[in-house]
Amino acid sequence: MTIDRRDLLKCVPAGLGAVSNAKTLSAQQDVAQFNWAGNVRYGTNRLLNIESVEQLQEFVQKQNGLKALGSRHCFSLISDNVHQLISLRSMNRILDIDETExxxxxxxxxxxxxxxxxxxxxxxxxxxxxxxPHISVAGSIATATHGSGSKNGNLASAVAEIELVTADGELHTLSRKKDADGFLGAVVHLGALGIVTRVKLDIQPTFRISEYWYHGMKKENLYENFSQIMNSAYSVSVFSDFKRGFTKEHWPSIRLKVHEEAGFEAKPELFGARLASTISEKSKKADQSTRNTSGAWWERLPHFTIDGVAAKGNELQTEYFVAIEHATDAIKAVATLADRIQPLLYASELRTVAADRLWMSMCYEQLSLAIHFTWKSDKEAVFNLLPEIEKRLAPFEPRPHWGKLFFMGSKTLENRYDRLADFRQLVDRYDPESKFRNSFLRNKIGI
Ligand SMILES: Cc1cc2nc3c(=O)[nH]c(=O)nc-3n(C[C@H](O)[C@H](O)[C@H](O)COP(=O)(O)OP(=O)(O)OC[C@H]3O[C@@H](n4cnc5c(N)ncnc54)[C@H](O)[C@@H]3O)c2cc1C
Incomplete structure (x- = not known):
């Protein structure tokens, strides 16, 4: 197996590999465009800020190729385009809350x-x-972005209706109620079907979340009680620096986010791990680790506060999903590479995500364990390691996060996604002229 050099070469560091751009449309920016992490320099500088659906329809009709940028937090080449980029950041209003529905x-x-x-x-x-929390709704559902919780589907699973402008400039609405199959194919859209303009999301009465941190769980205790631990709260994250977590005796920390109405009683021990009672100043600044305290759902479900993350990143990310029955075997398989993983790693996190029916979701029809890696910004070393991790995980048929870095291509992914052929047909129907396709979709989806 060889590394996909096209991906590697396109992911250049900021400041390298100038892209020429002779023509610009009026009102377009002509400055180099990068993703948040700076590892992707998009294939064009042409970026137009769209302000209305009508303007978008007219613009799409005239273009040969284009791509929408969300908040640019993907690490993969999924948003890249060599012709034209657009942004819908000005189209950011709440349009309606339907209290009955x-x-x-x-x-x-x-x-x-x-x-x-x-x-x-x-x-x-x-x-x-x-x-x-800084990510856009359209960009997040595009990649099946998720939080944690065995009973919580990813963010795309909350979509009840999606509206998009297709290649011919027409506006289409697909809803869960009326368009069963097509809708299930269109929600995790990978940016391939058109430009999403409006999304309707399920809501529920507001709630509060209490957080509890437990430290120093023995590795054996985690493996033996894995399901119980992952099901012990509304949202559970197991953090590790991999080396300690996988090859030494203890896991560093487990973060429980508890729905306040669940009547949770925080015991001083969780399978041998101790309940933390102190807050380190460092972690208080870096994220919202105000331990064992509570807050509104929107403050506590994310790890980062609204003002707690840099405008530009200095990290890379990868994440693989396996069916829950393979969870501990998959972790142990990755652990065999701990010596190679650890020098490149800032942190690792294990989360569970409920099954859904969205064709291109990493959790399609399976409750999943997500094994996440936050890497140091050493692209070449990370790209060299990914095929090795994928080889170790292969018996468990991992599905990679679309928005993060991975190696496998469309041939492998065909076997991991039952509805991939149907998704290709959907793309052909909505985008017969290939206006929204790019190298990522060619290499990973085979369209
Ligand atoms: C610090 C950090 C933490 C993260 N944490 C998580 C996490 O907890 N869980 C997780 O799952 N992921 C996480 N991610 C990954 C990331 O948030 C997601 O992959 C998400 O897709 C990024 O959304 P975005 O708005 O930045 O989209 P972008 O990266 O800008 O775009 C993503 C895709 O959506 C398409 N797109 C965007 N807007 C539109 C539109 N209007 N119409 C059509 N297509 C569109 C783009 O063309 C592209 O294909 C994290 C990333 C970072 C940097």
């Missing part, structure tokens, strides 16, 4: 950090959030 309709460019507090003020909540 229990849904909120939003413009696609809104971020969860804007939506969360506003929903809460009106007495509502989403079921879950990712570790980072």
């Amino acid at each position: 229990k849904t909120v309709s939003v413009e696609a460019g809104i971020t969860y950090s804007k939506l969360g507090p506003e929903l809460d003020r009106q007495g509502y909540a989403l079921h879950n959030l990712a570790s980072l």
